Amino acid sequence: MIVVTTPTGNIGRQVLANLLRDGESVRVIVRDPTRLPAQVRDRVEVVRGSHGDADVVNEAFDGAAAVFWLVPPDPTAEDLKASYLEFTQPACDAFVRHQVQRVVGVSALGRGTAPALAGNAGLVSLSLAMDDLIAATGVSYRSLALPSFMENMLRQVAAIRAQGMFFLPLDGDRRLPTCATRDIAAAASRLLADVSWSGLESVPVLGPEDLSGNDMARIMSDVFDRPIRFQQVTEEQFRATLAGQGQSTAMIEAMVDMMRAKNNGLDNAEPRTPHAASPTSFRRWCEEVLRPAVLG
Secondary structure (H helix, E strand, C coil): CEEECCCCCCCHHHHHHHHHHCCCCEEEEECCHHHCCHHHHCCCEEEECCCCCHHHHHHHHCCCCEEEECCCCCCCCCCHHHHHHHHHHHHHHHHHHCCCCEEEEECCCCCCCCHHHHCCCCHHHHHHHHHHHHHCCCCEEEEEECCEEHHHHHHHHHHHHHHCEEEECCCCCCCEEEECHHHHHHHHHHHHHCCCCCCEEEEECCCCCEECHHHHHHHHHHHHCCCCEEEECCHHHHHHHHHHCCCCHHHHHHHHHHHHHHHCCHHHCCCCCCCCCCCCCHHHHHHHHHHHHHHC
16 A cells, blocks of 8 residues: 555645556545545545544555655745644654555755755755755655756746746856756656665766756746847845735745755755666756647
8 A cells, every 4th residue: 555645736636647557556644635626536545634643644654665855835834843744743743653664755865065055055954954864754655856856947837927037046157957847756756666775875866957047037038039138036026026926024035045055056965877877858847848748
């Protein structure tokens, strides 16, 4: 039995689809089961509730061999330590109580980098602390060490459509890895179904190439057959954008800290190896996902 958290989220739903395609036995934790497609509800066991709740995870992890773990982001949270670590603690207790064998978690790049980077990197720092909390239980754990997602660009569809521009608080020539969520889900699914591994390890998913904002703009210009331009924004402008989206002060500062660390090379510390690469290129993702979203 494999337990999947966030089965209606962008990554979790793809993990769930992969596991069902491969004939795995799956149990899901979901607040609202009606958000699951009917054909999925008929093929999984459903535990209703939040996976931050002790009663829910104790029910869900009973008899489970493996768990897919993802802390859902809460853009309005005022206490981010609680939203990551206190949220995860009941699951850690349940991993031990129910002798879960393997856990695969969604985390971030940055482990092993200088404290000035990883120690003050906002959401990245919290993700790494979450990894440490899970590892301390003694469960075999694979932490998916991830850069920024290509899907983050979907937040800028309106600006790309209306202005032919997208905006980030990054140097336009800073080349960084980026990955598609389909590749994250594929890596997670493989690990969840594989009973052969044990111990602790980070598994980077880096996409096939490092790209800067200017590189992305050139690719998008080719795909859209119109000029698309990248514009670096200041941290204050970035803060204002996030505040306009209703994000909490704590979340805004965590996002600013994370982007500053990335701009200072946090995501470049992981060696780019064939093992760390994932197949979906930014060009392919733009053709298959971003272009249809922009064109409507």
